[in-house]
Amino acid sequence: MSNHADTSKIVRRRRVFYIPGYDPIHPRRYRELYRTEGAAQADISGYEIDLIGRQGAATYGWQVLGRIDGHEVEAEFDVLVWSDIVRDSMQLNIAQTYLMMARTAWTYTSTGALRRLMWLRKGPVIAALYPVVALILQLILALVVGGIVGGLVEWIVSGLSPLLGSILGWMVMLAIAAALLIWFRKIDNKLFIYYLMHDYSYSASTKGANPPELEARMAQFGDQIAEALATDVDEVLVIGHSSGAHLGVSILSDLLAQGRVPKTGPQLNFLTLGQVVPMVSFLPKAGRLRRDLHLLSQQDQIAWVDVTAPGDGCAFALCDPVSVSGVAPERGKRWPLVFSAAFTQSLSPERWAALRWRFFRLHFQYLCAFDRPRDYDYFQITAGPKTLRDRYRGRRPSKSRIDVPASKYRSMVP
Numbered sequence: 001m002s003n004h005a006d007t008s009k010i011v012r013r014r015r016v017f018y019i020p021g022y023d024p025i026h027p028r029r030y031r032e033l034y035r036t037e038g039a040a041q042a043d044i045s046g047y048e049i050d051l052i053g054r055q056g057a058a059t060y061g062w063q064v065l066g067r068i069d070g071h072e073v074e075a076e077f078d079v080l081v082w083s084d085i086v087r088d089s090m091q092l093n094i095a096q097t098y099l100m101m102a103r104t105a106w107t108y109t110s111t112g113a114l115r116r117l118m119w120l121r122k123g124p125v126i127a128a129l130y131p132v133v134a135l136i137l138q139l140i141l142a143l144v145v146g147g148i149v150g151g152l153v154e155w156i157v158s159g160l161s162p163l164l165g166s167i168l169g170w171m172v173m174l175a176i177a178a179a180l181l182i183w184f185r186k187i188d189n190k191l192f193i194y195y196l197m198h199d200y201s202y203s204a205s206t207k208g209a210n211p212p213e214l215e216a217r218m219a220q221f222g223d224q225i226a227e228a229l230a231t232d233v234d235e236v237l238v239i240g241h242s243s244g245a246h247l248g249v250s251i252l253s254d255l256l257a258q259g260r261v262p263k264t265g266p267q268l269n270f271l272t273l274g275q276v277v278p279m280v281s282f283l284p285k286a287g288r289l290r291r292d293l294h295l296l297s298q299q300d301q302i303a304w305v306d307v308t309a310p311g312d313g314c315a316f317a318l319c320d321p322v323s324v325s326g327v328a329p330e331r332g333k334r335w336p337l338v339f340s341a342a343f344t345q346s347l348s349p350e351r352w353a354a355l356r357w358r359f360f361r362l363h364f365q366y367l368c369a370f371d372r373p374r375d376y377d378y379f380q381i382t383a384g385p386k387t388l389r390d391r392y393r394g395r396r397p398s399k400s401r402i403d404v405p406a407s408k409y410r411s412m413v414p
Contacts, residue, residue, distance in 0.1 A: 011385050023086060034051060069385055116408060146177035200279065249272075249321075252296060253295045303388055320402065324404065338397045
């Protein structure tokens, strides 16, 4: 089937490549999420989805059998894993983390990126500032508590020896402050402070350029997608979630530039969910990403749909990643189609009330069931009989999308 065809085609076999965001956790969590949330959505929407484990493959994934709208669809999923790179980037001690925090804050403020990001969406910028403020508060609290206890020890001991009292006081203060900072880090699975700090610093450390180890992994991902395009499936669907969105932009742009997207064969389509592209594309050395955004926005071999929601405080909701980055072509821009998953409408008032303050859970809602689904359904997109292009053919973008150029840096030289 030609990728330029306007005629719809029923999908019977699909390959899905899911690119996670900056996530150190084993990809099995995505299989379990798909299994549980897919079953919930199937019950709500009246179709069937069966997940089948996959054994012995070189990559991590699973198979799905969907029975939707009277059609049976086989979908094979691969998680494009870079969690090992994420874990390696997080191997810093507490002192190194504080130095990294200072460097990251300086990068975003000195380049003017922080101020321009605030123009777009305050939510993700607040999410970026949260670990900075929280780490500073943790340090202050640790020093205050350590100072109080150390001062008490000094007062008690100084009656015997002022010098000994002073030495012991300082030792106790530093020991307690260090112990508190270590404890704060141990409970970070509840606070997400260190996790978020490493997330934002990963791109800031190179001012928007991809580190070499990530470039190498992205090339491997491109090879896997190219192999799938040579098979007899009906659609190859690439999904980029959160930071995985900008990885997907560059991977697919590379395939296009290398002539590895055949004119005939499976449709190749691209779905971005909860994207945070401006956090990278607004940095001075993100020329590669800006070039790739520019390229992907004007071709028509790959349909690109971008779904966010204002209820997701961790995403740049309804911000057209190409336009706000200042690299939209003067004419001929086709992609992405930007629309909202509309959490407040596609979730019942009771469900929304239960989720609205769970910011990290909401950032994953795109991969989950909606109890009042509208036209966005992750499980019909991945296991249903329509290609992504056909599903949203004629769909109008959200009226409230933001497409004003906001980035100071617009060079497209890598």
